[in-house]
Amino acid sequence: MPAKSLPQPTPETAMFWTKAKQHELWLQKCEETGKFFFPPRPASPFTGGPAVWERVSGRARLVSFNIPHRAAPGFEGEAPYIVAIAALDEGPNMLTNLPGAAPDPTTLKIGARLELTFEDRGDFSIPQFRLADSQ
Amino acid sequence: MKEIVIVGAAETKRLGIIPDQSVMGMAVESTLSALSQAGLRITDVDGVAGVLPVVDFAFTLGIKPRWIDSTMVGGCSNMFHIRHAMAAIQTGRADTVVIVHAESARSRQGSPSYAREPASLMGQFELPYGLLMPDTRLTLPAMAYLDKYGLGEADLAEVPVAQSRWANRNPRAFRPELLTVDDVLASPMISWPFHKLECCPVNDGGGALVLTSLERARDLNLTYRPVRIAGSGEAVETPGTPFMEDLTSSRAFRDASAEAMRAAGITHADVDHLMIYDPFAHTPLYGLEDMGFVERGGAVDFIRSGATGPGGSLPMNTNGGGLLYVHTGMYGMYALQEAVRQVQGRAAAQVADVTTSLVLGLGGMFAAAGSVVLQKSN
Numbered sequence: 001m002p003a004k005s006l007p008q009p010t011p012e013t014a015m016f017w018t019k020a021k022q023h024e025l026w027l028q029k030c031e032e033t034g035k036f037f038f039p040p041r042p043a044s045p046f047t048g049g050p051a052v053w054e055r056v057s058g059r060a061r062l063v064s065f066n067i068p069h070r071a072a073p074g075f076e077g078e079a080p081y082i083v084a085i086a087a088l089d090e091g092p093n094m095l096t097n098l099p100g101a102a103p104d105p106t107t108l109k110i111g112a113r114l115e116l117t118f119e120d121r122g123d124f125s126i127p128q129f130r131l132a133d134s135q
Numbered sequence: 136m137k138e139i140v141i142v143g144a145a146e147t148k149r150l151g152i153i154p155d156q157s158v159m160g161m162a163v164e165s166t167l168s169a170l171s172q173a174g175l176r177i178t179d180v181d182g183v184a185g186v187l188p189v190v191d192f193a194f195t196l197g198i199k200p201r202w203i204d205s206t207m208v209g210g211c212s213n214m215f216h217i218r219h220a221m222a223a224i225q226t227g228r229a230d231t232v233v234i235v236h237a238e239s240a241r242s243r244q245g246s247p248s249y250a251r252e253p254a255s256l257m258g259q260f261e262l263p264y265g266l267l268m269p270d271t272r273l274t275l276p277a278m279a280y281l282d283k284y285g286l287g288e289a290d291l292a293e294v295p296v297a298q299s300r301w302a303n304r305n306p307r308a309f310r311p312e313l314l315t316v317d318d319v320l321a322s323p324m325i326s327w328p329f330h331k332l333e334c335c336p337v338n339d340g341g342g343a344l345v346l347t348s349l350e351r352a353r354d355l356n357l358t359y360r361p362v363r364i365a366g367s368g369e370a371v372e373t374p375g376t377p378f379m380e381d382l383t384s385s386r387a388f389r390d391a392s393a394e395a396m397r398a399a400g401i402t403h404a405d406v407d408h409l410m411i412y413d414p415f416a417h418t419p420l421y422g423l424e425d426m427g428f429v430e431r432g433g434a435v436d437f438i439r440s441g442a443t444g445p446g447g448s449l450p451m452n453t454n455g456g457g458l459l460y461v462h463t464g465m466y467g468m469y470a471l472q473e474a475v476r477q478v479q480g481r482a483a484a485q486v487a488d489v490t491t492s493l494v495l496g497l498g499g500m501f502a503a504a505g506s507v508v509l510q511k512s513n
Contacts, residue, residue: 005262008253017259039260039378064279064382067327072267080327083266083275085377093377095264105327110282126263 004074006122013040015053020125023118027092029054038092058116060086060129063093065110067103086114086129096129139221140352140361140512143169143345144475146468147237150461151309153339157245158187159195161237161341166196169343174356175231180345182229184216186465187237202229208371210412210465211496213344214391214505217471218367220346230347236468237341244339256374269414270326270334272376272500277417278328279382284432288328292319293439294416295332295458300444302455304484309336310459333416335462342468344475349512359479365491366399366508368392376500385497387504388425392495395506399491403428407489408477409449410470412497413456419443422495423451450486453477467496467505474509 009017016039019026028051029036030044036056037045044051065084068075075081082098099117101108113132118125145168147153147161156164162185170176183193184204193200204219206212213236220232239246251267252258266272281287295314302308312318314332322331352361370390373379380386396402403426411422420434428449429437437443443451452458454473457466474492476482489511496505 004265005258006253007259007263009259010254013259039256064276064282066271066275066278066329067324068265068271069324069326070268070270072262072265072271075265078265080324081265083264083271085275085279085382093382095261095266095377097264103327110278121263124263 002073004121006124012042016040017124020118020127023125024055025058025116025127026053026055027090028052036088036090036092038094056088056090059089060114062108062110062112062114063087065098065108067105082108094127094129098130099128100130137225138349139224139346139364140349141344141364141475141509142173142347142352142355142357142361143175143343144472145169145172146342146472147340150307150340151338152241153239154242154244156339158237158239159191159245161239161339162187162192162235162343163196165237165341165343166233166235169233169345172358173345175345179231180233182220182223182232183235184220184232185235186212187235192235202232208503209498210414211467211498211503211505212465213467213471214367214494214496214507215369217344217346217364217507218369218505221364221367224346224348230351232346234344234346236343236465238463238465239339240337240464241339261375261377269500270329274326274329274415274417275376276379276382276501280417280420281328283383286435288320289316290435291328291333291416292316293435294413294419295319297438297444298452298456298459301453301484302459304445305455305460306483308455308460309338310455329415333458335414335457335466338461338463340461340463342472344471359481361512362475362478363510363512364507365401365510366395366397368394368398368506369504371503373502379501385421385425385501385504387501388422388495391504391506392426395508396493399508399510401491401508405491406449406493408453408474408486408492409451410474410492410494411451412466412470412495413452413458414462414466414497416458418497419452426495445484453482453484453486470494470496471507478509478511
């Protein structure tokens with residue numbers, strides 16, 4: 001069975017993956033507007049000006065999801081599995097598989113609160129979000 | 136400014152499953168067929184545009200272009216090519232342009248592979264979460280849309296149901312059966328809430344368009360009346376759906392269609408026929424609202440009312456659409472071909488008196504949009 005995909009960081013994204021490995025979520029923030037953005041970029045997409053890295057809360061809510069029945073490489077044993085979009089309280093959207101949640105659309109509610117967790121995979125840690133009441 | 140017209144428009148004779156023709160074979164067949172409609176020969180062509188390798192294509196046919204465009208923004212690339220070719224002809228960089236498309240997505244005959252670089256944005260931030268194919272990557276924002284307007288699975292199913300009334304009248308449709316909501320919901324689940332009949336098939340096929348100036352068209356021995364390209368628009372937004380500005384609306388849809396309509400000087404009331412690129416059932420809902428034909432959240436009710444079907448006020452996706460007619464991976468060419476046929480009065484399911492057709496193409500995962508207004512020429 002193929003392994004789940006791993007990222008290959010670039011100079012612009014290395015900070016993100018280095019911090020993730022330490023189980024911390026760091027995003028870039030536009031220095032001028034104070035707005036966070038994701039994915040990482042060489043400059044602020046709001047102004048073209050400089051961006052600074054900052055640790056974010058990891059608090060988010062569920063804004064969309066689907067449940068693929070055909071597996072991507074490495075997900076064969078899990079299909080159907082959840083792919084979801086988490087909107088961080090700081091603004092940007094990120095992906096998650098909602099670890100611990102059943103792939104049952106009747107129990108997944110748009111707007112549900114999510115909290116940050118990490119999935120260790122090979123040499124990387126993948127940021128994930130789980131339902132906040134699943135603890 | 137010179138008026139630009141389409142003087143040839145042809146698809147491959149066969150569509151769907153074509154194991155005995157390569158990508159280049161289908162490209163050549165449809166190009167020769169489109170040129171013959173205009174009484175033109177290969178030696179008349181001085182511009183070539185397409186996603187397939189343009190140099191290989193020109194070499195294969197012995198074309199010596201003085202202008203090429205290989206813009207690749209996914210399924211709406213051919214809409215971009217039309218827009219760029221118009222400018223090329225208007226500025227004297229080319230006189231006669233072939234825009235060509237062919238894909239062997241089903242049979243994989245001479246078909247390129249799609250590399251997914253682990254250092255790309257997709258490779259770093261989507262693929263690790265098990266998002267690989269468009270049936271997951273492109274459908275992902277749909278739940279945000281459905282939830283926002285209190286809609287569910289059965290509402291999404293209205294899209295293929297409505298389009299099946301067109302496909303059923305089209306002998307070339309890959310999925311010609313009349314469908315009910317129950318049929319759609321009973322088809323296999325692909326990626327909840329999308330069932331098989333809410334996802335395009337994977338097909339083989341090709342098509343070509345021949346563009347020139349109206350002035351030159353008057354000297355040609357044309358099989359069909361030339362179709363005027365009255366306006367165009369192009370826009371790009373995002374490499375992936377999680378990063379859309381609004382999960383329930385496409386900025387690229389809004390910007391490209393608004394520019395095309397503005398350039399053509401038309402209003403919504405002028406549109407007799409509409410094509411909205413539909414690789415999956417949600418994109419016509421986004422398109423109808425983003426183009427301003429219906430209010431936010433109103434697209435499902437509009438479609439359910441029959442407005443987009445035969446005899447309706449806004450006939451849409453009249454070949455059956457990407458969902459039911461054909462989908463080779465980049466469907467834009469087939470949406471354009473159907474719009475040309477409708478304006479020329481030769482479509483399989485012909486709408487009465489089409490003067491103006493509006494086409495909205497989607498590229499990638501809500502990455503890009505290209506829009507074109509086609510009109511009867513005087």
